[in-house]
Amino acid sequence: FLFSKTLMILLSLSSIIHKIESQTQPWSPLDAPKELLQMLIRDPLTLSLASTDFGHIVHQNAFAIFAPSSINDISKLIEFSNSLLIPFTIAARGQGHSVNGQSMTNDGVVVNMTELNNNNNNNNGIVVFDDYVDVGGEQIWIHVLHACLEKGLTPLSWTDYLYLSVGGTLSNAGISGQTFRFGPQISNVHELDVVTGEGDLVTCSTTKNSELFYAVLGGLGQFGVITRARIALGPAPQRVKWLRLLYNNFSTFSQDQEQLISFNGINETNAPNYIEGMLLLNQPPLDLSFYLETDRSRVTSLIIQYNIIYVIELVKYYDANSQDHVDQEIETLVQGLNFVPTFIFEKDVSYEEFLNRVHSDELTLRSQGLWDIPHPWLNMFVPKSRISDFDEGVFKGIILKQNITAGLVIVYPINKTKWNDNMSAVTPNEEIFYVVSLLRTTKFDKLEEFQDQNQQIIQFCKDVGIGMKQYLPQKKTHEEWVEHFGHKWEVFENRKAQFDPNKILSPGQGIFN
Ligand code: FAD
Numbered sequence: 001f002l003f004s005k006t007l008m009i010l011l012s013l014s015s016i017i018h019k020i021e022s023q024t025q026p027w028s029p030l031d032a033p034k035e036l037l038q039m040l041i042r043d044p045l046t047l048s049l050a051s052t053d054f055g056h057i058v059h060q061n062a063f064a065i066f067a068p069s070s071i072n073d074i075s076k077l078i079e080f081s082n083s084l085l086i087p088f089t090i091a092a093r094g095q096g097h098s099v100n101g102q103s104m105t106n107d108g109v110v111v112n113m114t115e116l117n118n119n120n121n122n123n124n125g126i127v128v129f130d131d132y133v134d135v136g137g138e139q140i141w142i143h144v145l146h147a148c149l150e151k152g153l154t155p156l157s158w159t160d161y162l163y164l165s166v167g168g169t170l171s172n173a174g175i176s177g178q179t180f181r182f183g184p185q186i187s188n189v190h191e192l193d194v195v196t197g198e199g200d201l202v203t204c205s206t207t208k209n210s211e212l213f214y215a216v217l218g219g220l221g222q223f224g225v226i227t228r229a230r231i232a233l234g235p236a237p238q239r240v241k242w243l244r245l246l247y248n249n250f251s252t253f254s255q256d257q258e259q260l261i262s263f264n265g266i267n268e269t270n271a272p273n274y275i276e277g278m279l280l281l282n283q284p285p286l287d288l289s290f291y292l293e294t295d296r297s298r299v300t301s302l303i304i305q306y307n308i309i310y311v312i313e314l315v316k317y318y319d320a321n322s323q324d325h326v327d328q329e330i331e332t333l334v335q336g337l338n339f340v341p342t343f344i345f346e347k348d349v350s351y352e353e354f355l356n357r358v359h360s361d362e363l364t365l366r367s368q369g370l371w372d373i374p375h376p377w378l379n380m381f382v383p384k385s386r387i388s389d390f391d392e393g394v395f396k397g398i399i400l401k402q403n404i405t406a407g408l409v410i411v412y413p414i415n416k417t418k419w420n421d422n423m424s425a426v427t428p429n430e431e432i433f434y435v436v437s438l439l440r441t442t443k444f445d446k447l448e449e450f451q452d453q454n455q456q457i458i459q460f461c462k463d464v465g466i467g468m469k470q471y472l473p474q475k476k477t478h479e480e481w482v483e484h485f486g487h488k489w490e491v492f493e494n495r496k497a498q499f500d501p502n503k504i505l506s507p508g509q510g511i512f513n
Contacts, residue, residue, distance in 0.1 A: 050112070090110075159174050239319065
């Protein structure tokens with residue numbers, strides 16, 4: 001009896017050891033259940049497409065790409081990984097428009113979310129109701145816009161670029177010039193369907209499974225795969241007055257921006273619908289395509305005179321039959337603003353043309369071979385109390401002085417009251433903070449220079465104690481992540497343990513893996 005018992009123990013030990021040994025190697029797809037096996041793609045071309053992203057900076061080789069035909073397939077894949085002694089990592093990939101490998105995995109599986117965009121298998125697609133729209137996590141915002149416009153409706157909060165997936169932007173926040181008024185996209189979600197890190201499909205909202213709901217919004221893909229989002233809608237305007245106001249002084253520029261987002265003295269319907277801002281630097285390439293040919297030379301002279309010009313971008317929506325009314329509203333809005341006299345420029349375009357404005361830049365850049373090249377971007381939230389130090393130290397002190405092509409630099413304030421602090425997204429601890437986006441494009445041989453400059457900017461903020469928070473945060477050490485999340489770290493960690501205990505999801509963010 002003793003002999004046979006010992007033998008059984010030895011046998012089971014050896015099988016465990018064998019299992020561990022074989023699984024320190026990449027797992028074998030042959031272990032996968034048959035129905036998953038046919039959806040795991042390993043051909044070199046598909047693998048290489050998922051080994052890069054819009055940033056073209058980080059490269060990671062997945063073991064396989066998963067092409068789900070239904071949401072249930074994603075559950076099964078996650079369950080299968082959890083069933084292994086050493087689970088493999090899984091990265092949902094929306095459009096791969098991250099810039100630092102966030103939608104990649106080394107030796108794990110990338111889920112190609114776009115495969116769900118078909119009408120089979122009860123996948124979600126886009127279904128428009130009276131005041132909300134249900135969309136699959138794989139859908140891209142331009143398609144959401146088109147479907148809603150057909151019914152005279154529109155989401156209220158946007159990103160500047162619409163070829164991003166709903167799951168991808170809701171995993172970050174989704175911000176643009178409408179954020180000051182309606183909050184980020186994550187503040188405009190009524191309900192989600194999520195496949196958790198254990199493979200459970202869960203519906204959640206502020207009243208149902210709320211912990212998961214708050215975790216996933218701004219959660220950097222750590223807690224589950226978003227397969228459906230219910231998004232708030234309002235009536236769609238037809239047209240847009242799109243203004244740019246030029247400033248030669250940072251403090252008047254920022255005071256005017258802050259006034260415009262404060263609704264001071266105006267009720268909400270008369271407020272602007274969109275406020276952003278940007279720099280015009282005396283550095284090539286200077287993009288003056290917004291301005292009429294006849295205005296470009298005086299704009300250029302102003303830039304040369306001051307080296308740095310700040311631009312407020314202000315938009316007011318209207319319907320075709322209220323043209324006079326909108327002109328009056330704009331007059332009221334710009335009254336008392338301190339832009340350089342006469343340096344105010346206006347365009348009148350359709351609502352869709354305005355929202356989809358970055359797509360025309362994309363087409364131009366693609367035609368010049370300047371789209372699929374490195375993007376060493378840096379996106380930050382800077383507290384209002386330190387924005388002028390940031391102007392002196394970063395815009396004038398680093399960017400202007402070092403004179404490496406700055407690319408597009410976006411600067412605009414938003415209101416913290418429109419964010420929900422229960423959500424995972426991280427913001428500075430002040431009522432108003434500024435979005436600062438350094439959207440650079442460079443050839444491979446100059447990449448290091450830009451990365452160095454980004455590091456200098458981050459270091460400068462640290463040295464002078466500007467409590468800046470990165471948006472679309474990039475890989476950090478454990479200590480840096482703890483600092484990034486601040487008071488939210490403990491909750492974030494607990495939520496990970498609750499919803500993805502084996503730390504399978506979105507390893508490319510580099511938080512737990
Ligand atoms: P991916 O890069 O595919 O994924 C990003 C992260 O989300 C990864 O961790 C991934 O695993 C996870 N993920 C993807 N899908 C899901 C899902 N369904 N469920 C759970 N997790 C998921 N952002 C703004 O806020 N405002 C802007 O104005 C803006 N403009 C941009 C303009 C351009 C040209 C580009 C390239 C990016 C811009 N972004 C902007 C950034 C963009 O919102 C993020 O990079 C976003 O993640 C891109 O979506 P994606 O579908 O490509 O995500």
